Amino acid sequence: MAKMLKWNELWSDLRRRGIDPAVARARSFHDWVRRNDPVYAAVRRPGRAEAWAGGVGLFLIGLVVLALILFDWNMVRGPIGRWASAAYDRDIALQGDLDVHLFSWTPSAVVRGLKIGGPEWARDRDTADVDEIRASVRLRKLFAGQIEMPLLSFTRPQLVLITDKDGRNSWDLNPEKPDTGEGMKLPVIQQLVITDGSLVFDERRRGLKLEATVDAREGQGDDAGFVLDGEGEVNGSPLTLRVRGGPFINIRRDRPYDFEASVSGAGSSLTAKGAVTRPFDLGRFDATLSLQGRDLSDLYLLTGVALPNTPPYRLKGALKRNENIWTFSDFDGRVGASDLSGDVRVDAAKRLRVDAELTSRRLDIDDLAAVLGARTVTNAAGSNTEAPVAVGGKLLPDAPLQTERLRAMDGSLSYRAVAVKANDLDVRAVNLGAELKDGVLDLDPVSFNFNRGELNGTARINATRDIPYSVVDFRLAGYPLESIIPARDGTAPLTGRALGRARLEGPGASIHDFAAASKGSLSLVVPDGQMRSAFAELLGINASAGLLKLLRGDQSTAQIRCAVADFDVRGGAATAKTLVIDTDVVLAQGTGTIDLGAETLDLRVDGESKKPRLLRVWAPITVKGALTAPQVGVDVRALVGQGGVAGLLSAVVAPVTALFAFVDPGLAEDANCGRLIAGAR
Structure with missing residues (x-):
């Protein structure tokens, strides 16, 4: 009872000090408007002129509404096509009927015969040719500043995407706008239907060509969902691609959208299984990535990321995309006869940058030789079955450095081998570092620890020219002669510690050419x-x-x-x-x-x-x-x-x-x- 009395006192005080004065001021303003505002007076007691003006206004609005209902939208196909062609410097036309239904809580449009031509340097192939597009939006969401589409349907869409040797993309309508590397952001789509779609992708820098079919069906059966299935070639070898996702009808913004993707080609096979963490934002997803192949350097043909030569590999880890940042983290696996783990970060904004921190618990030194261009052979268990052999049968490897790949990206590398399998050189640990910037590769440190002694040095490879120019400086300290010349009859013919240095510079696309x-x-x-x-x-x-x-x-x-x-x-x-x-x-x-x-x-x-x-x-x-x-x-x-x-x-x-x-x-x-x-x- 005491609390009720206290609340009544508080409410009375609030009304006396705040609410009642505010109401009084509002009533006073209302009375002033009634007495002095001519517009208010005309609305409450319209005269003849005001009545005529209101009637004419309503009549005009009615005419506009009637015109929009009866309007033949095909009349604007030409103007729309000419405006778009001029704006995007390519042929754009609406060749079929255009139907628009505005007066509904879900306004909709049907576009038939949409053609988008290629840019000036690719006029021979249309970028897009679609028989029919059906789309609708929710008006209430639109008024709230959101786009929600109950339906988006494509019938027989044909896309031709071309990237030339200079890196220009035929589908880029604003080529002058810098590419930030961010993923596509789609509106909320409740039903996505793609019927008899086709996709042609021609990436001329890497010799990659792909022809794929694209379908999307709603429903609950096995054939429901999004499917992209393609075949082609990359650098002359077969290429296959398959992407599959669930139907869109059950998608919500707060539920991940599951997908599976696999690509095989250039001696490599990649499989990803994960989810778009925020549906309709293709710039964000998480997946588990498994990859294997004959040489990590071949992945450049599929990903555009330059990697070193290696023996056959098998790796698995967590792949994540956050806009223009890609990470392959906590991965583990084998490269040749060595284990390899670590993290890789790729920044695709503006200029490509790759940063990697790698570790081997136990390195086979022959696998490291493959990075320099030597060839190794491994069995099914991953063990080296032959000693490394330089390409071409030479002592010094003559595998050429891919300078154009180094010029296309920046990055850094940190590699550490904690232990090394028994080897003729008696190497016990390896520590390597590298920094790539504007086509110049700095190797620092290059460090090999032996049972006794060590080899340390630096190297700089200037790949800004077609034939790279290299400068190397290596120092050998305390290396035992008995490790060089094996013992005979239990006695080493030579013992002692060797100290050495190599200071060389010169042009050369390979180690052999550089030395020569x-x-x-x-x-x-x-x-x-x-x-x-x-x-x-x-x-x-x-x-x-x-x-x-x-x-x-x-x-x-x-x-x-x-x-x-x-x-x-x-x-x-x-x-x-x-x-x-x-x-x-x-x-x-x-x-x-x-x-x-x-x-x-x-x-x-x-x-x-x-x-x-x-x-x-x-x-x-x-x-x-x-x-x-x-x-x-x-x-x-x-x-x-x-x-x-x-x-x-x-x-x-x-x-x-x-x-x-x-x-x-x-x-x-x-x-x-x-x-x-x-x-x-």
Whole structure:
């Protein structure tokens, strides 16, 4: 009761202070209008003039309504077509009847014979040719600023979509307007019907052609829903595409619209199953994407995204589109014999940009070689069955870099291999980074960690020209010689740590072409180490000591005081400036060249014994032939005057040749090799 009294007091106070004064002011204004406004007076008590004016106005409105009801809308087909043709610089015409029904809560229109021609550069094919279009809208929603269509129906629509080599799209009615990459936004459609539709897509930059049928039916049966089914070719290989969605009759703005899509071509197969999160907004959807194929680089032909060469792959992850941003996240799978996981983000607004963060828990180093252009073969289980082979049978891969693809996008890459499967080079971990901007690719870092030692460096590839120009700088630190030259009879013929550097630059579309035209320097330093005494003696062709030690199986070692190989590179030819192997028993010095283009070498090593020997054969050791299979021998011409003992030691010094496979940076000076290292710089 007390609460009721309190509420009455509050209401009385509110009326006294606010409501009653406001009502009084409104009544006062109303009385003033009645006394002074001539329009109000004319409406309440119209005179003869006002009555005539009102009658004429109502008559005119009636005439307009009657005219709209009886109007032959075909009369405006010509004007509409001429206006549209001029506005969009292409032939646009309404060739059939045009019916419009305005006076309804769901105004509707029927357009027959709509033709939209191609732009000036594609006049030979019409962009669209539709026999009939039926559409209706809800008037009440329209007054509220929303478009809701109870029906949208197309009969025999024929679409021809062409993209030329310059990236122009024939369906773009406003080519001057920048492409933001956003998806199409449709009004709310309660019933979508497409009967006998066809679609032709011709993407001339990638050699992609597709002819598809398009149908949409409402209902509850198996044939209800949206279906796009097409076949064609991409870069000469077969292409198939299928997209299927449910019927539109049950769509609501707050319910996802399920769909399935699959595309197969260019050695690749992609399958997506997901939903448009906000129906009628095709710029937003979520899906699970599975993809597999023979080479990730082939996906460029289907997606327009440049990817590196790889062995066969199988990946699966979450695909999401949010307007112009596409993400492929939390994916996992295999590439060749290696696992691969990570996230990829594609920004399609204005200039295409791709950013990727990738990880391998266990990398097969042969799969990484495929990125450089080598070929690997994997079995059904995903294991490599052959060692990587460079394309064309060369040691250095000659697979060309696709410069036009690099110029079409920007991006970044981060890749880390936590562990590496057992390999001949004893690589234990890999860390790579890349940044692509305006056709210039910077690789930084390029890092390989070995069991002992590491290789680090950077590279820049300028792909703004047809033949890219590259600059590389790689450093090798602390790499064990015993990892280069395998042990024999349980004993490594060489031990020690190698330091190296390669500084090269030049033009070339492939690694092989780059090396064949490069200039710069290659150098290798072994500050100290151990060599099997037998091989040290044979560097000086000392038959009395070297052969006896070999025949007896002597495992004793000699100290390597220093070893330096320093090459000057010009036009792909590496000429030895310094080639020295200094042991405590022999000083060996060499000359010669390595042809990086022909992938051959021609080296000569002369050894001089530091100790008096009973028998000494004075003859240089030669290293000739292909880099993949060098031939080591003795210069027989120097043996003629020494009793004709040619061929005495034709193959016993083979381990020395492995030293020439590495490069040297000329790092910190060592007490044993300071002078030679300084000269190698």
